Amino acid sequence: MEQLGGRHKPAGAASLDGRKRFGRGKRLAAEALAAVVCLGGLGITGADNLQTDSGELCRDSEISRESERMPQASGGGQRAEDGREELTGSLELAGSSSMEKLTDALAECFMERYPGIIVTAQFTGSSAGIESVLQGRADIAMISRDLSEEEMAEGLAAYEVALDGIAVCVDSENPVAEMTQQQLRDICTGKITNWSALGGGDIPVVLIGREAGSGTRETFEEMLGVSGRCTYANELDSSGAVLARIASTPGAVGYLSLDVLHAAAGPEETKGEKGRESDVRNRVRAVALDGVPPTAENVRDGKYPFSRPLLMVTGGELSAGSHAVMLWFRYVYSEEGQSIAEKVGLVRKAPEKTQ
Numbered sequence: 001m002e003q004l005g006g007r008h009k010p011a012g013a014a015s016l017d018g019r020k021r022f023g024r025g026k027r028l029a030a031e032a033l034a035a036v037v038c039l040g041g042l043g044i045t046g047a048d049n050l051q052t053d054s055g056e057l058c059r060d061s062e063i064s065r066e067s068e069r070m071p072q073a074s075g076g077g078q079r080a081e082d083g084r085e086e087l088t089g090s091l092e093l094a095g096s097s098s099m100e101k102l103t104d105a106l107a108e109c110f111m112e113r114y115p116g117i118i119v120t121a122q123f124t125g126s127s128a129g130i131e132s133v134l135q136g137r138a139d140i141a142m143i144s145r146d147l148s149e150e151e152m153a154e155g156l157a158a159y160e161v162a163l164d165g166i167a168v169c170v171d172s173e174n175p176v177a178e179m180t181q182q183q184l185r186d187i188c189t190g191k192i193t194n195w196s197a198l199g200g201g202d203i204p205v206v207l208i209g210r211e212a213g214s215g216t217r218e219t220f221e222e223m224l225g226v227s228g229r230c231t232y233a234n235e236l237d238s239s240g241a242v243l244a245r246i247a248s249t250p251g252a253v254g255y256l257s258l259d260v261l262h263a264a265a266g267p268e269e270t271k272g273e274k275g276r277e278s279d280v281r282n283r284v285r286a287v288a289l290d291g292v293p294p295t296a297e298n299v300r301d302g303k304y305p306f307s308r309p310l311l312m313v314t315g316g317e318l319s320a321g322s323h324a325v326m327l328w329f330r331y332v333y334s335e336e337g338q339s340i341a342e343k344v345g346l347v348r349k350a351p352e353k354t355q
Helices: 024-033 097-113 126-134 149-153 181-188 215-224 239-248 258-262 272-282 296-300 323-332 335-343
Strands: 036-038 058-060 089-095 117-123 140-143 157-171 206-210 234-236 252-257 284-286 307-314
Touching: 089 097, 089 126, 089 323, 097 117, 097 140, 097 157, 097 239, 097 258, 097 307, 097 323, 097 335, 117 126, 117 323, 126 140, 126 215, 126 307, 157 215, 157 239, 157 258, 157 296, 157 335, 181 215, 206 215, 206 239, 215 252, 234 239, 239 252, 239 258, 239 272, 239 284, 252 258, 272 284, 307 323, 323 335
Parallel strands: 089 117, 089 140, 206 234, 206 252
Antiparallel strands: 036 058, 140 307, 157 252, 157 284, 157 307
């Protein structure tokens, strides 16, 4: 079977009710129109006008059916109007909440491309995602940290799908616009407890972090050299919760995936959930570290100090997986999939074969 993507070499279980099912309405529209697909590669044309909302990352266009002429994914199939046997099956993903926006967008577009394959995802943390794969509850884990030696010994295979930066963020009223890594280290370990020490107001520092088991927390603390020594005021279970707490807490500081900060509601989205999400983001600001702001360009160029790979993990080599898993990774590594990664604020990463 064709080898897709590249193994990642590291540098050093939720309930059914927690699952996210994608694209039901869009799948029906795609089946009815037989022309609704995502943008870009895999023989698909029309790769312009991407939007930041996962539901708007796909658009109507003509598609090539050639890449779909392969065995069905699982569970049988049915004949399309052109006589081709349509792929059917399901994919279960579980893992990092830092990869929620990327996975949401990929899943919506993948299901428009392959309307017979149902994608379900749970965002319960990197370690929980790994456990779900090991126990057979998920096909793919999404993790925002490297695999441990123990996890690799279980036969897991990790594939790098994008690069991400971890931004250090404060509430928008805080005048501190940059700090050194040493100053950040002192904040995290309780040596700096008031923003006046960094030229800010006389306001106590409130350190917001992720819960134990979070890939973002593990990577951040390891990169900063403060593993197990952070004096958190709050430890929250999702990136969205960290974002909201920073936005609502004077003196707050915390860390977030770049893509969490990237999306902003358009001018027409002034009401409802989208407007509320945009308002929260507008009340949070990323600071520069050692004079380097956390931008996708600086992550890509290696200038920003806190960058990391985002990984998707399977229980073994892709060649041993289902057709649905193979199709998913082919889609993720396609021009279209990597364009989606860029549009949600991440850095595309060409797959490299490693051991």
